[in-house]
Amino acid sequence: MNRKTLAAAFPVTVPVLMGYLAIGMAFGLMLQSAGYGVGWALLMSLTIYAGSGQYLGVSLLATGAAPAQVAFLTLMINFRHLVYGLSMLEKFRGMGPRKLYMIFSLTDETYALLSSARPPAGVEPHDYYFAVAMLDHSYWILGSVLGSLLGSALGMDTTGVDFAMTALFLVIAVGQWKKAGSHLPALLGAGATLISLLLVGQEDMLLPALALIVVALTLLRPRLEGREAEPVREEESQCP
Numbered sequence: 001m002n003r004k005t006l007a008a009a010f011p012v013t014v015p016v017l018m019g020y021l022a023i024g025m026a027f028g029l030m031l032q033s034a035g036y037g038v039g040w041a042l043l044m045s046l047t048i049y050a051g052s053g054q055y056l057g058v059s060l061l062a063t064g065a066a067p068a069q070v071a072f073l074t075l076m077i078n079f080r081h082l083v084y085g086l087s088m089l090e091k092f093r094g095m096g097p098r099k100l101y102m103i104f105s106l107t108d109e110t111y112a113l114l115s116s117a118r119p120p121a122g123v124e125p126h127d128y129y130f131a132v133a134m135l136d137h138s139y140w141i142l143g144s145v146l147g148s149l150l151g152s153a154l155g156m157d158t159t160g161v162d163f164a165m166t167a168l169f170l171v172i173a174v175g176q177w178k179k180a181g182s183h184l185p186a187l188l189g190a191g192a193t194l195i196s197l198l199l200v201g202q203e204d205m206l207l208p209a210l211a212l213i214v215v216a217l218t219l220l221r222p223r224l225e226g227r228e229a230e231p232v233r234e235e236e237s238q239c240p
Contacts, residue, residue, distance in 0.1 A: 008123045009131035016109045017139045024143020025150065027054050032151030034062045041148035045141045049105065052077050054144075080210055084111045095126045105133040107140075184223075188216045 028041045036058075044054055053074050060070050084106050091114065092099045106114075110133050119128035192212035196205040 002127075005123055005127045005131050006135075008120045009128055009135055012113055012117070013132055013135045013139070016113065016136050019109065020136065020139035021143040021146070023051060024140045025147030027051070027058070028144045028147020028149070029151040030055065030058045031061075031144075032148045034058050036061060037152065038145055038148040041144040042141065045144040049107065049137060049140060050074075050078050050081075051107065051140070076207070079207060080108075081106060083210055083214060088114065091129065092126075095130070098126070098130050102129065102133055105137050107136065110136045184220070185217060188220070189213050192216060 024045070027045075028038075031041050031044070032038075044057060048054055048057065056073060056077060057070075060073070065073075085103050088102070088106065088111070092102050095102060113132055113136075114129055117129065117132065119125045189209075193205065193209045196209035196212060199205075200208055
């Protein structure tokens with residue numbers, strides 16, 4: 001990966017940099033308050049790299065949860081990443097061994113960036129996608145380590161810091177809404193989530209909501225792809 005690729009990817013990831021430093025530090029603070037030092041923060045961020053999963057992990061470590069319980073709860077929380085990966089198969093095609101890292105690093109925020117990413121002219125697309133994913137991961141690691149060190153030095157109260165993850169996702173979602181050619185996928189997601197919430201309740205809503213979203217997007221895929229192609233054709237028609 002060359003400097004030109006990193007220079008092209010960095011500006012796109014700045015919102016994630018600001019958010020991951022904040023919520024990574026919140027995670028590091030929570031982990032430190034639970035009695036686990038900076039080494040644990042670094043290890044978890046390197047090998048797990050799942051914001052909501054790591055936040056949950058703090059509680060599970062503190063309560064000494066059984067491995068089976070950890071596995072089940074992690075699957076429930078991060079099941080949506082299976083859907084993310086399926087939608088990125090075409091984009092990651094031909095990336096070789098890097099595809100494994102791309103699948104691993106596909107967080108909510110990285111997915112939001114890559115789903116609409118258009119590499120600048122002269123930048124190889126696969127290198128660009130890899131740079132975005134790698135930069136986002138490095139921000140999360142840095143934030144986690146800084147938070148743990150800060151918590152160790154200051155002994156801060158961590159009440160309420162876990163809302164930082166939700167706040168970051170909302171900021172990125174608003175940005176995607178403004179740039180999206182069609183708001184139909186977002187409206188479908190909101191509608192499916194509301195229906196699932198009303199039918200099965202807050203505790204069990206995630207999997208039914210994801211299933212409804214996948215079915216709806218699959219049925220409407222031709223229409224959505226047609227809408228996405230229209231702006232591209234308009235841009236091409238304006239080219240000299």
